[in-house]
Amino acid sequence: MSESLQSTSHEEAGADTDHIPPIVQFLPLQKALDLARANSLWPLTFGIACCAIEMMAASASRYDADRFGAGVFRNSPRQADLMIVAGTVNLKMAPIIKRLYDQMPSPKWVIALGSCAICGGPFDQDDNYAVLQGVEKIVPVDIFVPGCPPRPEALLHAILELQERIKSGSTNATRA
Amino acid sequence: MPLEPEAVEPVAEQKAVYPELIERLRKAGATEVSSLDYSKSGMDVDAQVTPQSLCAVASILKHGHFSLETLVGVDRQPEFEVLYLFKADNEGPRVKLRAKTDRETATLPTLTNVYGGADWYEREVFDMFGVNFIDHPHLRPLLLPHFTKFHPLRKDFHGAPIVIPEDTVEIPELDVQAATKLGQSTGLRSDFFLNMGPQHPSTHGVLRILLHVEGETILGGRCHLGYSHRGTEKLAEKKQYVQFLPYTDRMDYLSPLNYNWGFARLLETATGIESTPRAEVLRVIMCELSRIASHLVWLGTYLLDLGAITPFLYCFEDRERILTIFERATGQRMTTSYIVAGGVRNDVYSTFSLEISELMRDMRKRLVEYDKLVIGNEIFLMRTDKVGIISPELAIEYGVSGPCLRGSGVDYDARRDEPYCELYKELEWKVPFETGGDCLSRSRVRMAELEQSVNLVEQALLKLEDGPVRSKVPKIFKVPAGEYYSVTEGPRGIIGWYLIADGSQIPYRLKVRVPSFANLQTVEQLMPGTRVADVVSILGSLDVIIPEIDR
Numbered sequence: 001m002s003e004s005l006q007s008t009s010h011e012e013a014g015a016d017t018d019h020i021p022p023i024v025q026f027l028p029l030q031k032a033l034d035l036a037r038a039n040s041l042w043p044l045t046f047g048i049a050c051c052a053i054e055m056m057a058a059s060a061s062r063y064d065a066d067r068f069g070a071g072v073f074r075n076s077p078r079q080a081d082l083m084i085v086a087g088t089v090n091l092k093m094a095p096i097i098k099r100l101y102d103q104m105p106s107p108k109w110v111i112a113l114g115s116c117a118i119c120g121g122p123f124d125q126d127d128n129y130a131v132l133q134g135v136e137k138i139v140p141v142d143i144f145v146p147g148c149p150p151r152p153e154a155l156l157h158a159i160l161e162l163q164e165r166i167k168s169g170s171t172n173a174t175r176a
Numbered sequence: 177m178p179l180e181p182e183a184v185e186p187v188a189e190q191k192a193v194y195p196e197l198i199e200r201l202r203k204a205g206a207t208e209v210s211s212l213d214y215s216k217s218g219m220d221v222d223a224q225v226t227p228q229s230l231c232a233v234a235s236i237l238k239h240g241h242f243s244l245e246t247l248v249g250v251d252r253q254p255e256f257e258v259l260y261l262f263k264a265d266n267e268g269p270r271v272k273l274r275a276k277t278d279r280e281t282a283t284l285p286t287l288t289n290v291y292g293g294a295d296w297y298e299r300e301v302f303d304m305f306g307v308n309f310i311d312h313p314h315l316r317p318l319l320l321p322h323f324t325k326f327h328p329l330r331k332d333f334h335g336a337p338i339v340i341p342e343d344t345v346e347i348p349e350l351d352v353q354a355a356t357k358l359g360q361s362t363g364l365r366s367d368f369f370l371n372m373g374p375q376h377p378s379t380h381g382v383l384r385i386l387l388h389v390e391g392e393t394i395l396g397g398r399c400h401l402g403y404s405h406r407g408t409e410k411l412a413e414k415k416q417y418v419q420f421l422p423y424t425d426r427m428d429y430l431s432p433l434n435y436n437w438g439f440a441r442l443l444e445t446a447t448g449i450e451s452t453p454r455a456e457v458l459r460v461i462m463c464e465l466s467r468i469a470s471h472l473v474w475l476g477t478y479l480l481d482l483g484a485i486t487p488f489l490y491c492f493e494d495r496e497r498i499l500t501i502f503e504r505a506t507g508q509r510m511t512t513s514y515i516v517a518g519g520v521r522n523d524v525y526s527t528f529s530l531e532i533s534e535l536m537r538d539m540r541k542r543l544v545e546y547d548k549l550v551i552g553n554e555i556f557l558m559r560t561d562k563v564g565i566i567s568p569e570l571a572i573e574y575g576v577s578g579p580c581l582r583g584s585g586v587d588y589d590a591r592r593d594e595p596y597c598e599l600y601k602e603l604e605w606k607v608p609f610e611t612g613g614d615c616l617s618r619s620r621v622r623m624a625e626l627e628q629s630v631n632l633v634e635q636a637l638l639k640l641e642d643g644p645v646r647s648k649v650p651k652i653f654k655v656p657a658g659e660y661y662s663v664t665e666g667p668r669g670i671i672g673w674y675l676i677a678d679g680s681q682i683p684y685r686l687k688v689r690v691p692s693f694a695n696l697q698t699v700e701q702l703m704p705g706t707r708v709a710d711v712v713s714i715l716g717s718l719d720v721i722i723p724e725i726d727r
Contacts, residue, residue: 045377046375047381048381048382048403048404048723049381049404049426049429049723050426050429050510050511050723052381053429053430053473053510054509054510056477056492057492057495057496057499060476060488060489060492060493060496061489061490061492061493061496062492062493062496075376075377077375087404087723088404088406088723090402090403090404090405090406091321092320092321092402092403092405093374093382093403093404096374096375096403100375122422122423122426123406123407123411128335128406128407128410128411129324129326129328129333129335129407129410130320130328130405130406130407131406131407148511149429149509149510149511151509
C-alpha cells in the first residue's frame, strides 16, 4: 500500500525535480492522515459559469454536501485542498486557474465539473478562439463529472469517489 | 414618471410614423432617414449617419430622453458598419443609427461624450472588429485577453490558436496612469490598488475590479471583463438557427427560459410563425417561475454577500422545488431549451398545474417571511439604504434596465410596454417601482416582483386550456433576408436580439443585447466615494451574471 502510494506519487512528481520520497515511512500514520483528509475536504469557492450554480445547490439545503464533510467552501485558495472547476475555462482565465492551483497547499485535488471543464463542452469547436479545451491541460484532474451542467447528485458522487481514492492513495495529487 | 417620452401613439396598435423626429434627425445631418414597420423589424426609425454627423444626431436623441440600448458591429464585407440602437422610454419609438467605415481606416468618432454608456460598447466593437473610436477615453480590449492580436467577429477570421505568453498578469497601465493623475490632482495617495477578483466570492462569477483606494474609501475603480468570454456570437455565425438554441441557455443560466423565449420570439418575428394559445400560457408560466427562481438566487446570494448565511439555505430550498418542476416539464433543471420557435418543445405532465398551485401557495407564505426577516432587518437596511444611488438620468444614459431601472423610479417594463405577449395584457398585475435608486430600492423592487410573478403564475394557470403546444414549423428552418430586432423582459432587464439574416439557415450576424452589461457599467460611476464593503453591496444589488456579459 505504502509502496504503491509512494511510487505513484514519485512517478507523478517525476517532472518535479525536487521531489524526494521520505526515507522513513510511517504507514499507519499516513493512512490515518489520508482518512482524515478524505473526510474533511475543503473546496475552493470558485464558480465560473452554469456549473457553479449546481455546485451551490449541492452545498445548499436539499443536497447538503456537509454530510460528507465537503461543505466548508473556502474563499481563499490557501485554505482549500479541493478545487472544483465549475464552468467554462477560457484562455484569459486559464493562467489564473493555474495560479490558484499553485497557491493551494498540498496535498490537493481537482474535480472537473461539467463538459466545459472536461473538454470545452458545447464550445468545443475546432475554431473557437476563446475556450480552453479541457482544464486538464493546465492542472492535473482527479475526477471528471460529465453533464451540462451535472446534477448536484453527480457532484456528490464525485466527492464520494474522490474520498475513496484519497483513502486508497490513488489520486493525482502532488504531495509536498 | 420623471421623464416624458415624445407624444406618440402606442406602437403595436397601428403603424406609427414619427415625422417630427425624422425631420429633426434630418436637420442634424442624418441621411436616408426612413421609418420601419415595428411588427416586422422591431425598429421604428432607421437613419444613416456620417461619422461627422453622428454626435450631433445622437445629441438630438439624448435630448429626447432616448437611452442607448446597444451597439452592434457588423462586417458588411468590405466595409464595417456600426449600428446604434436607441429606445425612448415606454411608448416611444426605437431608433437605429447606422455609421459606416471602410476596412482600411476603420475609425469612427466616439459617442462617449454624448452617451457615457457607449464606453464599454465601443470597446467591445473595438475588440471584435478592430474599429477605432477616436478620442475614446479608455480604448483597450474589454473581453479578449490583452495579448490577442486578432478581431474574431471579422468575417475573414477563421480561428487562431491563442498562445498564452509566459507573463500573463495584465498590469493595466492605463488604469494606473489615470489613478496617478487623480491622486496628483487631489493630493491623495495615488499608488494603492486593491485587486478584487476574478476569484472573489462576491463577484458572482469571474469579474475583476481594480479598485483605487485611500484607506477604506474608494477613489475609483475599473472593471475588467472577459474571464468568461466563450465566443458565442462567433459560434452563432456557424450554427443553424435551431442548433443555436442550447447556447441561449448558457448565457444566463439563472433564467434560461427567458432567454429561450427571447430567441424564439426573434425567430417568430423574422419568419412570421405564430405560437399556439396553450404554448403562450405555458411560456408565461415557465418564464415567471424562472423569474422567481432567479430572484431567489439573487436574494440568497446577496444576503450571503452581506453576511447572512441562513436565507441562502431557505431560498435554495424554494428554488429546488421550482427546478423539480422544470425538470419534469422540460427534462433539465437549468439548461432547458424548452421554448422554441412556434411554441414550446413538448407538453407538460398531468399534475403540472396542481404542483405549481401548491408551490405558489407556499411561496406566498415564504415571501411574507422573507420580507419580514430580511428587508426589514436593521443590518440589511444599514448596508443598503442610500448606498449606490443610480439617478434616473444616469440609468437612462447608460441603458440600465430591469429592476435596476425600476428601482431608480423609471416605470418601464417590456412585458407591459413592449407587447410581446398578449397574455400579459389580459392578466392583472402591476409593475413595481421605487424612487430611491439605491440598493434598498432595487431589493424592494425585486421582492415586489416576486409577489407579482406569483400573481401572474396563478392567473395564467387558470387560462391553461387544452390544445397543441407547437404550431407547424418547417423542417428546414430558414429566415428571410433582412434585419430583425426583438425585445423581451428577463429577470435582469431587457434581453434584445439583433439578427441580420441573409436568407440561409445560418445567421449572418447575431447580437445579443444583455441586460447585465449595461447594469454593470454603472458600477464604475457608483463606486467613487464609497467604502470597499459597499462595492460588495452595490454589485449584489445589480444582480449581474458574468457569462451573460462576456458571452
